[in-house]
Amino acid sequence: MAELGRICNPTERSKASLQLETILYNRQTEEAKAQHKSNCPDCVLEGKANKEKIWDFKDMEADNIRAWSKGGPTNLDNGQMLCKRHNRLKGNK
Numbered sequence: 033m034a035e036l037g038r039i040c041n042p043t044e045r046s047k048a049s050l051q052l053e054t055i056l057y058n059r060q061t062e063e064a065k066a067q068h069k070s071n072c073p074d075c076v077l078e079g080k081a082n083k084e085k086i087w088d089f090k091d092m093e094a095d096n097i098r099a100w101s102k103g104g105p106t107n108l109d110n111g112q113m114l115c116k117r118h119n120r121l122k123g124n125k
């Protein structure tokens with residue numbers, strides 16, 4: 033993943049973000065399916081109707097993606113995918 037940290041062209045950068053999101057999404061979704069729980073960790077925590085919902089990639093957004101784009105560590109452990117609702121709830125705090 034080291035090469036992602038050197039990308040400075042905006043188009044290339046968003047492509048890199050999408051790549052990270054896809055990796056995160058796949059990892060989280062596989063784990064979630066194996067454990068019969070939602071792939072949104074906040075939906076699991078909430079424990080309501082969506083606690084076992086597997087969201088589509090298009091219905092999720094990456095948490096911490098802004099930190100990456102500001103030059104934060106390009107590290108898969110620095111981010112997670114949340115459903116859009118939870119990501120927005122977090123962003124408003």
Ligand SMILES: [Zn+2]
Binds near residue numbers: 073074075114
């Ligand atoms: Zn959620």
